[in-house]
Amino acid sequence: MPDNNNTENNQVITRPVLFISIFLCILNLIVGAVVYPQLPEKVPTHWNFAGEVDGWGSPFQGAFLIPLIMIGALALLYFLPKIDPKRENYIKMGKAYSGIALVMMLFFTVLQFGSLGSILGYFNISNVPKVIMLGVGVLIAVIGKYMGGLKHNYFAGIKTPWTLANEEVWRRTHRMAGPIWVVGGILIAVIGFIPAQYKLGLFIAVMLVLTLIPVAYSYIIFKKLEGEK
Secondary structure: OOOHHHHHHOOOOOHHHHHHHHHHHHHHHHHHHHHHHHOOOOEEEEEOOOOOEEEEEOHHHHHHHHHHHHHHHHHHHHHHHHHOOOOHHHHHOOHHHHHHHHHHHHHHHHHHHHHHHHHOOOOOHHHHHHHHHHHHHHHHHHHHHHHOOOOOOOOOOOOOHHHHHOHHHHHHHHHHHHHHHHHHHHHHHHHOOOOHHHHHHHHHHHHHHHHHHHHHHHHHHHHHHHHHO
């Protein structure tokens, strides 16, 4: 008889998170199918930082694009670790990898309900960028919260030549970057509510900080450890 506990311990994504994620994918598909007949011939698919629609698509895109992205993302999150040479490390991550997977599914769900709600007139369509920025900020902050728990792998995390080459560089870089990403995520959420003329510049500035500081730090730590040998 198979050991259920052992099977659970060997899950890349914990069983509750996997079930919730599958449920959210199905829910968004159902919602898309229900509202599809009510959608206009041309639906907004992209908004600029001023809250203006600058991209349009078909009713099919409006109803099903996000659910299909969710299904693809969940499939990648579930199957890619199984072919990662460092696949045993995903099991050691505990709640970190699963937490990131769940918040991604919740983020896409917010986008689906927000965009469809605006298209159907339940709230002002110009507020969608604020919802998106809030969602992006929360997503980045949650990833930052769990970042220190990510183990050495080739799929999830801050992948520079130096973090991939040295597990100690990986560990130190992710522990340093985690709090920065939490703060950065909060700032991005706030940026969504400031005057439009400042949004793009501040958003780019925050994203550059979140990207460049970990890259530079991983290089410095790598060189330092190499010099100590």
